[in-house]
Amino acid sequence: MTSDHAPAFVAKRTGLVRFISTYGQEVVIAGAIIALFVLVSLVSPRFLSANNLNTIISGNAYIAVAAIGMSMIIITGHIDVSVGALIGVLATISGTLATAGYPVWIAWTLPILIGVGINAIVGALVAYGRIPSIVVTLGMLSILRGGLVSITGGAWINDLPPDFHLAQQRLLDIPVPIWFMVVLTLGAFMWMRHTAFGRSLFAIGGNIEAARAAGIPVERRVVQVFMIHGAFAGLATVLFATQLRVIQSTVPPNLELTIITAAVIGGVSILGGTGTVIGSTLAAILFSAIGSAMIFINVSPYWLRAVIGVLILITVLVDIARRVREQRSAKR
Amino acid sequence: MTWHKLLRHETILALLTVLALVVLASQSDKFFTLDNMLNQGRLMTEVGLIAVIMTFVIITGGIDLSVGSILGLVAVLLGVFWKNMGLPLPMAIGLGLMVGTLAGLINGLIITRFRVPPLIATLGTLALYRGIAEGISEARSVRGYPDWFFVLGQGQFLGVPVQLWILGVVTLVAAIILGTTVWGRGVYAVGHNETAARFSGLQADRIKLAIYAASGFAAALAAVIFVSRVSTTRSDMGTGIELDAITAVVLGGTSIFGGRGSIIGTILGLVLIQALKNGLSLAGIKSDGTIVLIGAVLILTILLSNLFHRNGNR
Numbered sequence: 001m002t003s004d005h006a007p008a009f010v011a012k013r014t015g016l017v018r019f020i021s022t023y024g025q026e027v028v029i030a031g032a033i034i035a036l037f038v039l040v041s042l043v044s045p046r047f048l049s050a051n052n053l054n055t056i057i058s059g060n061a062y063i064a065v066a067a068i069g070m071s072m073i074i075i076t077g078h079i080d081v082s083v084g085a086l087i088g089v090l091a092t093i094s095g096t097l098a099t100a101g102y103p104v105w106i107a108w109t110l111p112i113l114i115g116v117g118i119n120a121i122v123g124a125l126v127a128y129g130r131i132p133s134i135v136v137t138l139g140m141l142s143i144l145r146g147g148l149v150s151i152t153g154g155a156w157i158n159d160l161p162p163d164f165h166l167a168q169q170r171l172l173d174i175p176v177p178i179w180f181m182v183v184l185t186l187g188a189f190m191w192m193r194h195t196a197f198g199r200s201l202f203a204i205g206g207n208i209e210a211a212r213a214a215g216i217p218v219e220r221r222v223v224q225v226f227m228i229h230g231a232f233a234g235l236a237t238v239l240f241a242t243q244l245r246v247i248q249s250t251v252p253p254n255l256e257l258t259i260i261t262a263a264v265i266g267g268v269s270i271l272g273g274t275g276t277v278i279g280s281t282l283a284a285i286l287f288s289a290i291g292s293a294m295i296f297i298n299v300s301p302y303w304l305r306a307v308i309g310v311l312i313l314i315t316v317l318v319d320i321a322r323r324v325r326e327q328r329s330a331k332r
Numbered sequence: 333m334t335w336h337k338l339l340r341h342e343t344i345l346a347l348l349t350v351l352a353l354v355v356l357a358s359q360s361d362k363f364f365t366l367d368n369m370l371n372q373g374r375l376m377t378e379v380g381l382i383a384v385i386m387t388f389v390i391i392t393g394g395i396d397l398s399v400g401s402i403l404g405l406v407a408v409l410l411g412v413f414w415k416n417m418g419l420p421l422p423m424a425i426g427l428g429l430m431v432g433t434l435a436g437l438i439n440g441l442i443i444t445r446f447r448v449p450p451l452i453a454t455l456g457t458l459a460l461y462r463g464i465a466e467g468i469s470e471a472r473s474v475r476g477y478p479d480w481f482f483v484l485g486q487g488q489f490l491g492v493p494v495q496l497w498i499l500g501v502v503t504l505v506a507a508i509i510l511g512t513t514v515w516g517r518g519v520y521a522v523g524h525n526e527t528a529a530r531f532s533g534l535q536a537d538r539i540k541l542a543i544y545a546a547s548g549f550a551a552a553l554a555a556v557i558f559v560s561r562v563s564t565t566r567s568d569m570g571t572g573i574e575l576d577a578i579t580a581v582v583l584g585g586t587s588i589f590g591g592r593g594s595i596i597g598t599i600l601g602l603v604l605i606q607a608l609k610n611g612l613s614l615a616g617i618k619s620d621g622t623i624v625l626i627g628a629v630l631i632l633t634i635l636l637s638n639l640f641h642r643n644g645n646r
Contacts, residue, residue: 079451081575131634132588138579142627150620257397257455264452303467309460316448316456 025266025319029282036289044296052296054175056288061177062087062239063255064284067262068188068277069232074260074268075192075275076225077205078126078133084255085144086233090115091241091251092148095157104163108242112234116227118144123226127219141256149250157247165242177239184235185281192277201225202274261308262287265315341585341637342597348633349604356611363611370493374485374561376606377495378403378554378570380599383577384499384506385550387598388543390581391510393523393590394450396544398439399551399577401461403570406432406555408465411474411565421481429552435461436548440541458574462567469567477563485560495557502550507595519543523590580605583630585637604629 040047066083073080090111098107122140126133169176192198203211204218212218241247252258266283268275290311291304299307357364382399389396406428413424435457442453487494510516521529522536529536551570559565584601586593605626612622 125631125635129635130638131631134588135582135634136631138575138582139627139631141575142579142623142630144627146620146623146625146627148620150624257458261455261459264455300467300470302470303463305459306463306467309456309458309463312452312456312459313442316452317446320446320448 025315026276026279026282028315028318029266029279029286033282033286033289036286036293040293040296047293047296052292056292057181057285058175058177059243060284060288061181062236062243063259063262063287064181064281065184065239066233066236066259067266067280067284068184069229069236070259071263071266071268071275071277071280072188072192072201072225072232073133073229074263075205076201076222077208078222078225079260080122080137080226080229081134081256081260082122082137082140082144083229083233083259084251084257085141085148086115086118086230087237087240087255088251089144089148090234090237091247092152092157094237094241095160095247098160099157104161108238111237111241112231115230115234115237117230119226119230119233120223122230123223126226127222158245160245160247168243177243180235180239181281184232185277188277197221197224206274258287261312265312342594342600344636345583345585345597345600345604345633348629349600349607352604352607352611356607356614359611360614363614368610368614370491370496372606372610373496373499374493375610376602377493377499378558378561379573379576379580380499380602381502381550381554381557382547382573383580383598383602384503384595385543385547386574386577386581387584387586387593387595388506388510388519389450389547390578390586390588391519391523391590391593392540392543393526394443394540394544395454395578395588396436396439396547397451397454397574398435398457398461399547400570400573401458401465402432402435402548402551403555403558403573404567405435405461405465406552407559407565407569408469408567410556410559412468414477415474421478425556428556429549432552432555433545433549436551437541437545439548440544443544444537444540462571465567469565471567474565475563477560481560482563483560485557485562495561498553498557502553503595503599510595515539520591523592525591576605579626579630583633 037048046052066087070080070083093114094107094111097110098104118140122133122136125131125136129136171179192201200211200216200221203214203216204221208218240251262284263275263280265286266275266277266279266281268280287308290307291301294301294304294307362368382403386396386399409431410424410428413419413427414421417424419427439450439454439457442448442457443450484494489497510519518529518534518539521532521534522539526536554573555570558569580601581593581598582588582601583604584593584597584599586597608625608629609622612625
């Protein structure tokens with residue numbers, strides 16, 4: 001793990017080489033997105049229509065937003081398999097508030113606070129209860145999923161007030177979800193890179209004992225990171241809950257795995273200590289672009305998941321090969 | 333030292349299980365009938381087979397998220413081999429078991445040859461195997477299996493459900509291998525400190541390869557039993573079963589970091605979960621409410637176990 005490095009730890013090299021070796025994964029994914037768009041638009045020019053681009057990017061922006069928080073969790077050396085269920089619970093709370101006649105801004109913001117609160121408990125169990133995060137969040141997954149269905153009885157929420165649909169609105173002619181995604185990604189990226197708090201996440205994930213010796217309050221940080229992750233899950237919920245006319249009491253199956261995958265394909269090392277949120281956002285866009293491309297080039301959508309599986313494996317293998325090569329050249 | 337710790341966790345778990353059984357039995361007089369017990373065993377088998385082998389996987393410090401997808405893939409292929417390709421059913425079953433083992437072996441190869449962390453490798457194959465199942469089946473189900481096939485999932489032998497015999501044999505063999513053989517000690521060694529294990533001359537990669545292949549085989553066997561029990565195949569079979577199996581294993585005291593755990597613990601975990609599911613539903617609580625309780629029990633058990641020995645689950 002010590003051989004992986006966070007962007008700023010890389011020894012100084014010059015210009016382009018340094019840029020590519022620091023942001024290799026991000027460059028690869030951006031290249032893959034561009035290649036995909038070019039190839040598919042050759043077969044079917046309508047792929048590049050404004051309408052379709054909008055569906056690809058803004059329809060899945062909530063996954064990118066949730067993947068930002070997930071990246072922070074994984075960089076710190078933890079994991080959260082309950083985030084999909086959390087988004088489902090928060091979406092139902094949001095919809096219930098809206099239909100109960102509360103002002104929409106309360107319906108939008110209260111779920112974020114609840115997300116922070118729930119994840120504060122998760123973080124405390126991980127940091128102070130010393131239970132591995134996969135165990136706590138596995139338990140939380142059951143609690144949230146079971147709780148949601150037993151309280152709602154599986155009923156959908158549909159008579160939502162018209163001004164509730166934040167994700168369908170535009171600001172300066174750009175859909176609101178795209179604003180959310182871009183601003184949050186860039187903000188989180190700068191914050192993780194340039195603040196002491198942000199840097200400490202890489203330190204904890206890279207070598208927890210060294211981080212502790214350097215005076216970082218590790219336990220408190222872990223709780224805080226889980227709370228921040230909860231806030232991102234809440235923000236993702238706002239986009240997810242307000243994009244359709246109905247709110248179902250279930251979320252897309254395997255949503256947590258999709259979010260984790262976006263983070264990992266985006267270059268966040270599952271061993272902790274490295275990665276950026278720009279990569280995870282690009283990976284989320286790549287996923288939804290592939291899904292849409294398959295429809296345009298007439299591949300049966302039944303094969304979508306198989307394609308994503310192959311993609312995950314290829315990206316991970318390429319990433320590992322790249323790291324091995326870097327380690328060798330670093331040793332020389 | 334290790335045994336001491338193991339016993340502690342398993343004692344807590346056994347006490348919890350007994351407590352749950354007593355409380356649940358007082359809620360409904362149907363709970364403690366032989367019929368109900370055996371029927372619950374039937375329902376427990378598929379998760380049980382997977383969880384027993386998952387215990388090995390987690391003891392080596394790994395994880396296998398793809399088992400639910402392997403289950404779905406083998407179920408779909410069973411239908412395709414038998415109905416679409418016209419193979420005799422026993423041959424289709426044999427081929428299905430081979431495909432499952434191969435799928436597990438591929439997991440093992442990705443993990444050992446390319447050093448991909450197990451969580452990521454099996455996350456990828458989770459999507460891949462389920463994707464292949466969906467692509468092949470295109471949401472069509474296969475029905476109309478011959479009567480003799482249903483014996484496996486619905487029949488009885490000496491008054492006990494057939495699949496419970498299978499689970500019993502697999503559990504016994506697994507417990508003996510893990511608890512009493514040199515190979516079994518090697519599994520713990522690899523999970524406890526892989527580098528040290530390698531320096532001691534253990535072939536860590538071979539051990540892992542065998543375990544992931546076995547995990548695929550267990551999922552395939554669970555698929556055959558599942559199909560026989562519900563009389564149909566669908567590509568979404570087994571979705572989420574990996575989390576149920578992991579919950580049972582972890583509840584049973586196996587450390588998610590590897591190096592520690594037992595088959596007995598896993599079986600106790602399975603029984604506790606199944607008893608809660610069944611007992612609460614007999615007491616009139618919906619199954620979704622039960623899931624909440626299982627989540628809480630999982631967290632609380634590990635928390636308690638950590639409180640009792642401060643060096644607990646690290």
